[in-house]
Amino acid sequence: MTTEATTPATAAGHQPAPDLLSRRFATLGRHSPLFYDTPLELVSGNGVWLTDAQGRTYLDGYNNVPHVGHANPVVADAVSDQLRTINLHTRYLNSRVVEYAEALLATFDGDLERVFFVNSGSEANELALRIARQHTGHTGVLVTDFSYHGNTITLAELTTGLTTGEPLGAHVRALHIPDLVGASDEQELLEQALAEVDAAITSLQEAGHGVSAFLFDPLFSTEGLLQPPAGYIEGVAARIRAAGGLVIADEVQSGFGRTGTHMWGHRMFDLIPDLVTMGKPMANGHPVGAVVTTEELLDEFGRHNMYFNTFAGSPVSSAAGMAVLQVMEEEYLMARAQELGDYIGGRLHAIADGNPHVRAARGRGLFFGLEFTAPGGDHKAAADLTKALVEDMRARGVLISRIGPHDNVLKMRPPLVFTREHADLLLDHLDAALDTLAG
Template identity: 45%
Template sequence: MPSSLSRALESYPNRFDPSVLSALPEHLQETIRRRNEVLGPGYALNYREPVEFVSGHGAHLIDRDGNDYLDAYNNVPCVGHAHPRVVEAVSKQMAAVNTNTRYVQESLVDYAERLLATFPEGLSKLSLACSGSEANDLAVRVARYHTGGEGIIVTRWAYHGLTREVASFSPTLGKGSPLGPNVRLIDPPDPRLAAPGSTLAEHMRKQVRDAIDDLERHGYRLAALVTDCAYSSDGIFTDPVGYMTGVVEEVHAAGGVYIADEVQSGFARLGDSMWGFSRHGVVPDIVTMGKPMGNGLPISGVVFRPEVCEEFGRNVRYFNTFAGSSIPVAAGAAVLDVFEEENVQQRVLENGTALRAGLEGITHGSPYVAEVRGSGLYVAVEIVQDPESLEPDRARAEDVINDMRHRRVLISGTAKGNNVLKIRPPLAFTSADVTRFLETFAEVAKDRLQAG
């Protein structure tokens, strides 16, 4: 394998190694060869043996041979693959008209009012985009305009998007994608990183204060702290809650704003609240969202405190051709309908609690599992070489991921060491899905996570 490809594979968890293409079934080989001929650089396939799907429903995906896979990984179709409510709404709108925000759309206004009603008072202005990357790009652009600063603070292995601007503060993209000189990194909220005698809240506050000081020492005034409220790429850290109050105080004291990236943690993913930041008792200045917003349609959003975006709106034109057009808005409204009709948040809370409890039971006493953590239907299982050093065990984690895939259950990996199992199903995950998942995981754990 070329060294450049080796480095690329090293930076991504759970990726197919193209050097073993000849070992795959003939049809997969041919399709992947054709894919490699026509797609640009940077694309990758999941799993040691990639899989092709032709349909889906709920938290299930069906391959071309009719095999049913339990999807415990994909968060974009949040209310379920091919949900009939979303399909109907999009089809109906597609058959009528698809206009943009330069025309009056009552459906757009209705949707914005409904979405903003899920936020705390004070977060009352919505701008729409097409992807999480675009949402974060706009959020930082507005933050800079509002504060006059350039400095950005993010966690050490964060991912916030792929535009040139957002990639400059997405360290998980690896060495081939350099960070900006105006970017400073802090620890994720892992209680194990706090110094003896220090609380997590004290540790996080000191991290932010030191980052602000270093930015100022190098001539950068703070623009924003940006956090993914589930710390997905850092390894998934959703608890304990409460440490953000002091962090936000430090940011505001330095003249910056707090941007809560809810692309991963939003839309009740964490179970006990609609938005991840709400669990910590803080109200951000800017909130970004994407992925699940349209159940797979390209729609994302940025919600502002009015005073943060007011001057930008007066002086800078923002128009995005496809953002806020009728079809994605219809999908977004249908997602909100499903949340109300199916009591999605309660389902997430109940099934997430059962999922974590089952995983804790299965892995109890394993010398290779440091921790089961998470909230709602966002769960992490940290795989290590031994429980004392906590040295990441990427190979064992990837064995578990691929053993699950061969038993037709889909998960993936995360964290800098690629050693944390990422379990993040559609929110359509049912109690029966939890049972199937745990039964399959228990089979894999016997081979991969027991001593001996």
């Protein structure tokens, strides 16, 4: 996961207020990441548009948190009405909270019919792992080999996708996700990958950790939007369960209709996980997350833990979350993401076919990517190119980013209110940027 540069601006153009940048460094320090060589100071948003301090507007092709659009009036009104009525911690009855829980749970299949509200994706994954650990009596966790699930100690010990001071935990095994791009034999790829899962499970068992959970992002977004062979996720889940472990789908990136075809990314597979975690887009920027699970797991955990969470699932958070579900439904955002995703995918595949620097078009729905390659597999050269493209797109007034183990995949993941017109604008600018930098 790239965090782009944190250095102050020296180049001409796009200068942020120097005072604000130095005050930020003087208060938040220099390690809190900022995008772009010259950080962008944004002062307002509206739908898919952002405006900087100099009054310049940008098309937002990057941000998934403002799911139903920046400054969405339905969300803003719901939050402000609720704030003016009552906001509470969670130890009183309030109908808003229960109504939101009912509406959210109605979007799940199988026996996923209970919810714990939390305040972030990290908190959701931390709680899901805690539930899995207590249920199984084991500590072993399987993740993927370039992933990010959050910032707590537990999650830092299983982070493989960015720098952490904590080494990978002795109880963690990182799986290499098989990718269909470039593969000649899908069946062979599948068998090799599942053999790796068997070996990882055996290794956890032999080391005395056992298997508590497999934690994965159904879109493999930090990994670079990989495309596993059919049956892989189902095969991993079956093996984890046979070893007594639970399956946790981290839907922080892939949830809430982002894929276009499914409300929850795990439904792209023939799988009902034991626990589903979510955050980012859930309340359009208001900090809300959740763990959705079964009655059995919730009851078992509840019997042994007095789990209390002051802010999580407050009436205001619930009003914000409910407004997101309402706008999604009223504006058919998931169906729109599917249709638009197909169109964008078509244009990206055409780019991939015609440009020797592009290895593959990736993604689905409104999470799409373009993977770059350089002669001789020179990862640095490919990363330099994606960095130059991200900067060039910013200069053209379009915000995107990059991902993947080598930072060589352009990452485009706009608010779900993106339209065909916005997509054309983004892709026309991308075509022009490619002509300039990678023709």
